[in-house]
Amino acid sequence: MASMARDLLAQESVDATLERITASATELVDGCDAAGILVLHARKVETLAPTDGLVVDNDRLQGELREGPCFDIARRAHGERVFRIADLTGEQRRWPAYAPAAHALGVGSMMGFLLFTDDEDLGALNLYSRKAGAFTEAGELAGWLLASHAAIAFSSARTQAQMEQAVATRHTIGEAMGILMGSHHLSEDQAFGVLRRYSQENNVKLREVARLICEQGGLS
Structure with missing residues (x-):
């Protein structure tokens, strides 16, 4: 035992x-x-x-x-x-x-x-x-x-x-924000605002929005 x-x-x-x-x-x-x-x-x-x-x-x-x-x-x-x-x-x-x-x-x-x-x-x-x-x-x-x-x-x-998933989600969101900041010359707060608005307007979880950006290089 x-x-x-x-x-x-x-x-x-x-x-x-x-x-x-x-x-x-x-x-x-x-x-x-x-x-x-x-x-x-x-x-x-x-x-x-x-x-x-x-x-x-x-x-x-x-x-x-x-x-x-x-x-x-x-x-x-x-x-x-x-x-x-x-x-x-x-x-x-x-x-x-x-x-x-x-x-x-x-x-x-x-x-x-x-x-x-x-x-x-x-x-x-x-x-x-x-x-x-x-x-x-x-x-x-x-x-x-x-x-x-x-x-x-x-x-x-x-x-x-759950902790590992949270860390992975935070990393993906950070990577997505970096892509938006680089491609659209946004500040960190502005990039996060884009993620949040897209999530709310399309009823998609924030981590899924971030994943799409990482895979596609941006939002269509």
Whole structure:
């Protein structure tokens, strides 16, 4: 587990971090056949780093039905941060549409863990077994420890990616301003004003305007 935590923080991108998280779940948690991360965007369900098609199919099912354990924990419907379901066939009262449909997909038992930091909820790490009763208390503890490390690594990787994008955007804007200043004899403030006006008048993000100028050598 300690080696896994160091490995997560060493990944070079958000995608690589997420893929290592879900792969670690199948390696470290007894009974885990597949894993994935479910994220909610408004009313849309997104599946990240699935290790098996079963994960994608199950998340799509929950999104379509608007019910299910992963869906609930990702939106904290009952304030829960962890769930463990020994047998889906016994959960038709809680999820009358989802439980039988998921069982038909091949889901026997499940566990889920909210990925969160002090500042934000990031989604839910969900673990699947094709057998009923596959997950034990020890497996739940291992999953919880993994999820705790995973949330920190996920948040850190995303923050790093956002910082790198911000630096790249600033560089592109600076390069575009330099092109305008040189070709039209503008001051720095005037060049930025041109970028901003074009962005507002054409409803195009500032970084996209800058990218166009860098590629075309100016604005048409």
